[in-house]
Amino acid sequence: MSRHPVEAFRALFEPRGVVVAGVSSHPGKFGFVSLHNILASGYEGTLYGTAREAGEVLGVPILDSIDALPDGEIDLVFVCTPAGANPGLLRACAAKGIRAAFIASAGYGEAGEEGQRMQAGLVELADELGMLVAGPNGQGVVSPPARLCAQIVAPYPPAGRIGIASQSGNFISSFMNYAVQTGVGVSRAVSAGNAAQVSIPDYLDFYADDAATGVALAYVEGVPDGRAFFDRTRAVAARKPLVLVKGGATAGGQRAAASHTGSLASDDRVFDGMCRQAGITRAATIEEAYEAAATFATQPLPKGPRTVVLTTAGGWGVVTADAIARSSLELTALPDDLRAALDEKLPPRWSRNNPVDLAGAETRDTIPEVMELIVGHPDVDAVIYLGLGIQSNQAALMRGGPFYPDHGLERIVDFHERQDARYATTAAELSERFDKPVLTATELAITHPDNAGPAAVRASGRLCYPSANRAVTALDHLWRRARHLAVR
Amino acid sequence: MPTLSEADSKALLATHGVAFPPERKVPTADAAAAAAEQVGLPVVVKLGGDGIAHKTERGLVRLNLADVEAVRAAAAELLAAARPDDGEVHLLVAPMQRGNRELIAGLHHDEQFGMTVMLGVGGVLAEAVADVTFRLVPITETDAAEMIDDLATQRLLGDFRGEPAVDRGALAAVLLGLSRASEADPSIVAADLNPLIVVDGAPVAVDALVEVAR
Numbered sequence: 114m115s116r117h118p119v120e121a122f123r124a125l126f127e128p129r130g131v132v133v134a135g136v137s138s139h140p141g142k143f144g145f146v147s148l149h150n151i152l153a154s155g156y157e158g159t160l161y162g163t164a165r166e167a168g169e170v171l172g173v174p175i176l177d178s179i180d181a182l183p184d185g186e187i188d189l190v191f192v193c194t195p196a197g198a199n200p201g202l203l204r205a206c207a208a209k210g211i212r213a214a215f216i217a218s219a220g221y222g223e224a225g226e227e228g229q230r231m232q233a234g235l236v237e238l239a240d241e242l243g244m245l246v247a248g249p250n251g252q253g254v255v256s257p258p259a260r261l262c263a264q265i266v267a268p269y270p271p272a273g274r275i276g277i278a279s280q281s282g283n284f285i286s287s288f289m290n291y292a293v294q295t296g297v298g299v300s301r302a303v304s305a306g307n308a309a310q311v312s313i314p315d316y317l318d319f320y321a322d323d324a325a326t327g328v329a330l331a332y333v334e335g336v337p338d339g340r341a342f343f344d345r346t347r348a349v350a351a352r353k354p355l356v357l358v359k360g361g362a363t364a365g366g367q368r369a370a371a372s373h374t375g376s377l378a379s380d381d382r383v384f385d386g387m388c389r390q391a392g393i394t395r396a397a398t399i400e401e402a403y404e405a406a407a408t409f410a411t412q413p414l415p416k417g418p419r420t421v422v423l424t425t426a427g428g429w430g431v432v433t434a435d436a437i438a439r440s441s442l443e444l445t446a447l448p449d450d451l452r453a454a455l456d457e458k459l460p461p462r463w464s465r466n467n468p469v470d471l472a473g474a475e476t477r478d479t480i481p482e483v484m485e486l487i488v489g490h491p492d493v494d495a496v497i498y499l500g501l502g503i504q505s506n507q508a509a510l511m512r513g514g515p516f517y518p519d520h521g522l523e524r525i526v527d528f529h530e531r532q533d534a535r536y537a538t539t540a541a542e543l544s545e546r547f548d549k550p551v552l553t554a555t556e557l558a559i560t561h562p563d564n565a566g567p568a569a570v571r572a573s574g575r576l577c578y579p580s581a582n583r584a585v586t587a588l589d590h591l592w593r594r595a596r597h598l599a600v601r
Numbered sequence: 602m603p604t605l606s607e608a609d610s611k612a613l614l615a616t617h618g619v620a621f622p623p624e625r626k627v628p629t630a631d632a633a634a635a636a637a638e639q640v641g642l643p644v645v646v647k648l649g650g651d652g653i654a655h656k657t658e659r660g661l662v663r664l665n666l667a668d669v670e671a672v673r674a675a676a677a678e679l680l681a682a683a684r685p686d687d688g689e690v691h692l693l694v695a696p697m698q699r700g701n702r703e704l705i706a707g708l709h710h711d712e713q714f715g716m717t718v719m720l721g722v723g724g725v726l727a728e729a730v731a732d733v734t735f736r737l738v739p740i741t742e743t744d745a746a747e748m749i750d751d752l753a754t755q756r757l758l759g760d761f762r763g764e765p766a767v768d769r770g771a772l773a774a775v776l777l778g779l780s781r782a783s784e785a786d787p788s789i790v791a792a793d794l795n796p797l798i799v800v801d802g803a804p805v806a807v808d809a810l811v812e813v814a815r
């Protein structure tokens with residue numbers, strides 16, 4: 114469906130070689146920063162730069178002309194040169210066998226009538242050359258599986274399964290900052306810039322068939338051709354989860370979008386209905402979108418809405434029950450045989466219902482054993498586990514206090530941290546074994562990210578949710594998608 | 602954009618499967634009285650015509666007429682209320698529909714996404730409540746069912762004040778009929794079924810207004 118062959122996207126995301134056009138020796142200029150970032154991410158392909166004068170920057174050979182490049186070794190040109198120089202540059206690149214360009218340069222559609230004329234010319238030339246031209250006026254392209262960080266900003270995220278495309282470059286950075294923080298990484302990320310020749314649906318279409326990508330994540334403001342957007346995103350969502358945030362959902366946001374990307378606004382309720390029809394997971398905020406994508410990337414889809422909350426403290430369970438009641442999930446009544454099985458493991462003061470509140474009754478093996486009984490029960494579709502990291506938080510206070518390591522503190526600190534790590538590992542292991550989502554939530558994930566509990570969740574490759582409410586929201590998105598697929 | 606008369610609007614949508622209660626289109630007050638006996642009292646009588654789009658605002662709808670004399674009198678008044686620019690007019694006589702719940706459904710054109718099917722909660726508070734959902738034409742049965750699930754006021758769709766739950770299948774059929782009409786007739790730029798009165802659980806379209814591009 115895309116107008117670009119898959120090889121052109123491969124050239125963009127997995128180039129054998131890259132040339133940065135318009136390299137500068139000034140560390141404040143895009144022509145330096147992009148070269149720096151490519152090197153800092155450990156890119157292993159062939160790398161060249163071009164500038165007015167030949168030489169060397171950061172140890173990279175700088176040529177005074179594209180014509181001096183070796184033939185057939187470079188797939189991608191990262192363009193920092195002024196808009197007026199780019200037509201000649203792209204022709205020369207095409208002659209060297211370069212299939213894809215990312216244009217960071219500004220001065221196009223965002224820059225008045227003259228810029229719009231330049232942009233139209235750019236698209237015409239790109240089509241004539243058969244070249245995929247991303248941007249212009251974008252931040253760059255990131256592809257951790259290829260150790261590529263060709264962008265004029267930070268960060269370089271860990272590798273993972275989330276493929277990102279955004280109409281606003283800064284949200285690429287926001288999503289990737291979350292990836293750095295949480296450890297749930299990125300397969301591809303591209304800032305569409307003015308999206309002159311390559312649109313958001315084009316990227317998403319590539320992600321839908323890209324083996325490195327498990328879930329697509331996009332930010333859009335405007336949808337120039339609504340029908341085409343609907344048809345194409347529906348085709349994407351039929352193949353992979355597609356999480357979308359739309360800027361300009363309110364009258365105030367629409368005015369801001371009109372001045373940012375010149376986007377026209379539909380009634381937001383029409384956009385919302387379109388998303389439901391297409392099977393798009395629509396998120397209200399950037400963090401909600403990232404967490405939904407991270408959940409799709411790391412948890413199996415639930416087979417039903419029946420959710421059990423496992424908590425070591427009552428208040429958390431109550432608040433989580435409220436959140437579930439407001440979602441499409443179901444706070445399922447505990448099956449009799451499960452209640453009986455839990456009675457065997459727990460002293461009488463436990464809640465004896467869902468949420469399963471252990472009420473401080475746990476001993477060494479209680480949590481892993483109880484969790485296995487719950488996750489393994491056939492009438493339970495998903496589990497949210499609360500209370501991870503409490504022991505390690507106390508351990509941290511002991512470790513930093515004046516009595517450590519005496520009075521048996523070293524031993525108990527080790528024990529607490531081992532236990533929390535074990536709980537996190539158990540949650541991931543049970544989720545895989547029973548093919549059900551098991552989400553772990555604690556504010557320690559952000560207040561004390563080094564705590565052994567959240568750290569072990571990160572090490573398991575999963576997201577440790579900063580609150581139970583956010584875990585419920587993410588799980589709700591998974592169930593909505595599962596249900597959408599089930600009835601179609 | 603020209604609007605079709607209520608009778609023509611209903612006829613057009615009915616060919617695509619939107620169900621309407623039986624009603625008679627008659628020219629005179631005497632014929633209206635006879636029609637009222639045929640469709641069953643009490644009835645509603647309205648003045649119709651191609652130029653008449655806002656009947657309620659002009660007082661051209663007479664509700665709950667219980668006997669033939671009341672029908673005849675109301676019909677005569679309505680015919681007298683016609684204005685020269687209304688063009689050719691007629692009377693519509695239909696059985697009075699009663700229900701505590703009102704919904705609205707329709708077709709609307711969106712600048713970006715084209716024709717959409719709409720379902721919402723109706724009645725005098727509809728605009729303030731703004732409980733409404735859209736899908737792009739064409740919709741499937743699944744889409745129609747999900748539209749009904751989308752309404753925030755789900756309690757309104759269950760058992761309500763002694764009336765049974767809304768027949769979701771019948772409501773979905775209305776939405777599918779609208780979608781089919783839009784697909785089959787690209788000249789339709791808007792349609793409104795307002796209100797859809799829920800009568801013993803069944804959604805009944807008592808008014809229809811179709812706008813066409815000419």
